[in-house]
Amino acid sequence: MSVQWNELIARDASALRASEIRDLLKVAERPDVISFAGGVPDPDLFPVDAFRDIYGGMMACDAQARRSLQYSVSEGLPALRQWIVDDLADQGAMRDIDNILITNGAQQGLDILARLLLEEGRNLIVEKPSYLGAMQAFSTRLPNYVGVDAEDEGPVLSQLEDAFAKGARVAYVAPDFQNPTGRSWSIARRKAVLELARRYGAVLLEDAAYSKLSYNGAESLPSLLSLDAEGADPAMGNVIQLGTFSKTLAPALRIGWVCAPRPVIDKLVLMMQAGNLHVSTVNQEAALHAARKLFPGHLEKLRVSYRAKRDVMLQTLTDMMPDGVSWTRPEGGMFVWLTLPAHIDARQLLEEALEDVKVAFVPGQAFFTDGSGANTARLSFSTEKVDRIKDGITRLADLIRRKDNQ
């Protein structure tokens, strides 16, 4: 008798679904397609020479090489955690090394936090729209999503308060250059959201994946973590922050971290032990060397390059898009969020865009938990060159104008 996989696969694993647009987006990888679909950093900006030296240097000395190739503690390397504590302090968030856990990218942080804080039917507040990967991690726990609409300044406070008042105690939020919209919350909204969380004893999972990619030269706005002064007591605070080197050094390092009150970290460390023991020792050391050696100069290089791409995308949208199409104006990160006239379905538009004008993007509906957003799209400006960005947006605008006139 053959194995009855449908019966064997656990209910929460069954909740995992492949994205319907994945196959469509495979076409986006063809060189003749101008792709605004990927959400990955520009590989031309990876500090390859520095990593060649760093990994070579680590292997050049016998004692160092043996340390780097050995198992290490589940919390993560103390020196790397201390670097993160110092960096947070520079941003005004006073935390302790015991508040930091190193994870396999921020994605693993999302996964273990989901396992720690969510269970079937428990309310989870998410912004509408939200990062798809986070929702994939959360969905395995079968939570009850409570969507809160987002305005340019941040989430709608009355809706957030309503969700807290009805018993929700966990909210996943991204105040800086959000994936997928590129939006950033105003300082007033940051303070108001934190105040609400405090009033209801709720926790804010702050995804800070893009915080360092601020393009306007101005200082980044304070994180929820830094505004959460209670967190200076290592056991206290309403904010758990997720960080990563994926957008600032290289995603293949798979080095992220969770900054959380001690009771949370203590449990997460046990989950790390059970799940994968620890994050690669050699990559943690390489990331630490790279951060020490390259920051802040390398960050400035990233900002200059991405800012130029963003500028071209926004200018071409302004020059070319027909009336009735609107978009966000991100001050950092990698994404612009497009809202099309209500009668245009972005999935159908993607099919036509791939076929007719060889342009790819991600239809926005995937970023909503309630199936809304059919007329929205995420455009990433990170990997294409500026002339192709101009060309791609022009072609997309032509297609939308043609559809509008139909």
Ligand SMILES: Cc1ncc(COP(=O)(O)O)c(C=O)c1O
């Ligand atoms: C908002 C957001 N959070 C987390 C992640 C996961 O990043 P990491 O590579 O650190 O796992 C991503 C990756 O694209 C992201 O966009």
